[in-house]
Amino acid sequence: MQIYNTLSGKKEEFEPLNPPDVTFYMCGPTVYDLFHIGNGRSFIMSDIFRRYLIYKNYNVKFAMNLTDIDDRIIQKSIDQKIGSDKVADEFTKAFFDDIKKLKVKEADIYPKATEHIQEIIELIKQLELKNLAYESNGDVFFDVSKFPGYGKLSGKKLDELESGARVEVNDAKRNPLDFALWKKAKAGEPFWESPWGNGRPGWHIECSAMSMKHLGESIDIHGGGNDLIFPHHENEIAQSEGASGKQFAKYWMHFGFLNINKEKMSKSLGNFFTAREILNRHSAEALRLLFLQTHYRGPLNYSEDLLESAARGAEKISNYYRLLKEKLSDSSEGKPFDIDLDAFKIKFEAAMDDDFNTPQAVAVLFDLIKSTNKQLTEENSLNQSSLNEVLGFMKASAIDVFGIISEQENQPVRSGLDDQLIRLLINVRTEAKLDKNYTLADKIRDGLTALGISLKDGKEGTTYNIN
Ligand code: AMP
Ligand code: ZN
Numbered sequence: 001m002q003i004y005n006t007l008s009g010k011k012e013e014f015e016p017l018n019p020p021d022v023t024f025y026m027c028g029p030t031v032y033d034l035f036h037i038g039n040g041r042s043f044i045m046s047d048i049f050r051r052y053l054i055y056k057n058y059n060v061k062f063a064m065n066l067t068d069i070d071d072r073i074i075q076k077s078i079d080q081k082i083g084s085d086k087v088a089d090e091f092t093k094a095f096f097d098d099i100k101k102l103k104v105k106e107a108d109i110y111p112k113a114t115e116h117i118q119e120i121i122e123l124i125k126q127l128e129l130k131n132l133a134y135e136s137n138g139d140v141f142f143d144v145s146k147f148p149g150y151g152k153l154s155g156k157k158l159d160e161l162e163s164g165a166r167v168e169v170n171d172a173k174r175n176p177l178d179f180a181l182w183k184k185a186k187a188g189e190p191f192w193e194s195p196w197g198n199g200r201p202g203w204h205i206e207c208s209a210m211s212m213k214h215l216g217e218s219i220d221i222h223g224g225g226n227d228l229i230f231p232h233h234e235n236e237i238a239q240s241e242g243a244s245g246k247q248f249a250k251y252w253m254h255f256g257f258l259n260i261n262k263e264k265m266s267k268s269l270g271n272f273f274t275a276r277e278i279l280n281r282h283s284a285e286a287l288r289l290l291f292l293q294t295h296y297r298g299p300l301n302y303s304e305d306l307l308e309s310a311a312r313g314a315e316k317i318s319n320y321y322r323l324l325k326e327k328l329s330d331s332s333e334g335k336p337f338d339i340d341l342d343a344f345k346i347k348f349e350a351a352m353d354d355d356f357n358t359p360q361a362v363a364v365l366f367d368l369i370k371s372t373n374k375q376l377t378e379e380n381s382l383n384q385s386s387l388n389e390v391l392g393f394m395k396a397s398a399i400d401v402f403g404i405i406s407e408q409e410n411q412p413v414r415s416g417l418d419d420q421l422i423r424l425l426i427n428v429r430t431e432a433k434l435d436k437n438y439t440l441a442d443k444i445r446d447g448l449t450a451l452g453i454s455l456k457d458g459k460e461g462t463t464y465n466i467n
Helices: 039-056 069-080 082-100 117-129 158-164 201-214 226-244 275-281 283-292 303-327 341-353 358-378 385-401 417-434 439-451
Strands: 003-004 010-013 021-026 059-064 133-136 138-142 179-184 197-200 218-224 251-257 258-260 453-458 460-465
Touching: 003 251, 021 039, 021 201, 021 453, 039 059, 039 218, 039 251, 039 258, 039 275, 039 283, 039 385, 059 201, 069 082, 082 275, 117 133, 117 138, 117 179, 117 201, 117 226, 138 226, 179 201, 179 226, 179 283, 197 201, 201 218, 201 226, 218 226, 251 385, 275 283, 283 303, 283 358, 303 358, 303 385, 341 358, 341 385, 417 439, 417 453, 417 460
Parallel strands: 021 059, 021 218, 218 251
Antiparallel strands: 003 010, 133 138, 138 179, 179 197, 453 460
């Protein structure tokens, strides 16, 4: 199995440190708000990789951290006049609710920064002892000039980084690239006691401390979105390897951005859809299939049309699976499927083994559907064991690895039907208004309101919200 390693810039044979064990750490959310489907892409794709490693009989230990103290959380707590722990609790709960709805398998561990302050302090103390960190008026910084490998992940040299990097300027630093391990508390901010006075940990150090505590000093896979390569992951390497003297992570995997109109979907640009909004209109299976149909390293330009087409694809797969099950219950000694199922399995695995080429693996499933659908729909009775084998493969691939078959297998699935019906009513209402038939227009709006669906008329047309 080959995995592209950001560290070497090429595909490498996957050889875990202690097979069949695999340790996998993913940088998780900062819990200050609902997450958007750009974040969702990283959560879903890492979930699919983990599931595929399990399919390959690896014994995977998967950790995803929750950043529950950070500038954005503090800002929200000030704006809302509530404690930062309340903000973090609210959005941690929302995060768990949403990833569950997205069919993301629960991680083995969700370590939180605020529950690892002691480990973080110990790690910073080790870095100080090794002369890799220095204190400056209550802040502690990592001294990048003392770590020879700095820049090896992002492939940048120190002098290039210094001239071009968007790094925090701070007079207390010896070098602009030095980054905070510990931040002195400002008035009114939450803080913890430490040998350097009251303060809180920097963002990068939490991942080093928690990954090393829960998965060991050296792990197999560390992942996150492309935006984390520099500085976050570069800094994690410097801290962890500086302290332990061992390689921190063997394989570094990074996910391409979800873009919208060619721009990265992000909170700050305001061009985002929360996972919740999308799940009001579409199934988790539709969104998962949308992500699977693009290679994880490339950008994915989101559009409603693409999602609609993924929704139709997901319906097709679910309906096929349901029909297989139906035929199984009423078949006896009929003909077997006229296909070589092993050839499909081999192609599926070959695609997944080639750096998780999910678009190709999905194409193999659609090809299987195409090659068997005629027999499945037209023949009265099919061979039981042949049906069972196809069902078994669909379960292992489309359910267990991809999570793209709806669990309501007993009914034909029409994901997105609600959305289509609401849009139909909106269009009828718009026409009614154009005809000056306001009685009908109001009847539609009031009827939808009674069902908990509110309409909003704007310049770009009418949008709706499900309350
Ligand atoms: P955050 O909560 O901003 O720290 O992000 C959580 C995860 O989502 C990180 O791994 C980010 O790299 C990733 N991420 C953020 N925005 C996007 C995007 N537009 N596309 C893909 N991944 C993203
Ligand atoms: Zn991290």
